[in-house]
Amino acid sequence: MGHCIYPGTFDPITYGHLDVLSRAAKLFDHVTLAIAHNPGKGPLFTPEERAELVRPAIAGLSNVEITTFSGLLVDLAVELNASAIIRGLRALSDFEFEFNMALMNRHLNGDIETIFVMPAAAYSYTSSHLVKQVARYDGDISTFVPPNVAEALRARAAT
Numbered sequence: 001m002g003h004c005i006y007p008g009t010f011d012p013i014t015y016g017h018l019d020v021l022s023r024a025a026k027l028f029d030h031v032t033l034a035i036a037h038n039p040g041k042g043p044l045f046t047p048e049e050r051a052e053l054v055r056p057a058i059a060g061l062s063n064v065e066i067t068t069f070s071g072l073l074v075d076l077a078v079e080l081n082a083s084a085i086i087r088g089l090r091a092l093s094d095f096e097f098e099f100n101m102a103l104m105n106r107h108l109n110g111d112i113e114t115i116f117v118m119p120a121a122a123y124s125y126t127s128s129h130l131v132k133q134v135a136r137y138d139g140d141i142s143t144f145v146p147p148n149v150a151e152a153l154r155a156r157a158a159t
Contacts, residue, residue, distance in 0.1 A: 002084075
């Protein structure tokens, strides 16, 4: 298949995100990991820092690139000539939000499809928010994020 976008805040990227990304990379010829500028979520890292944290983790995925964006996702999809948006679903609780988002994106541009991808069961309860909380209290996050991300979280928590 053609080109898809996997959007998110990725603050920070987790093994769950990377699992969904690797699945998308098997389904599509080209995948753009699109890191959102989302100041409303109070991100710990800038979009550029998040992109740098992701780079080592995608080194083996030759058909994946990274970009940052603000604005409407469907506008980015048109700009990049992507035909689909990939969204990860960890649990049933994610579905309602993602379903509504998919319908809004379809309303804004009916040519862009949304495809839901489930990560491995081991990542079904992992979220960036929970990882940041555990890191703040110096908990072990090594099973949730790549080593460079864990290091960056520890360094940021120390400041």
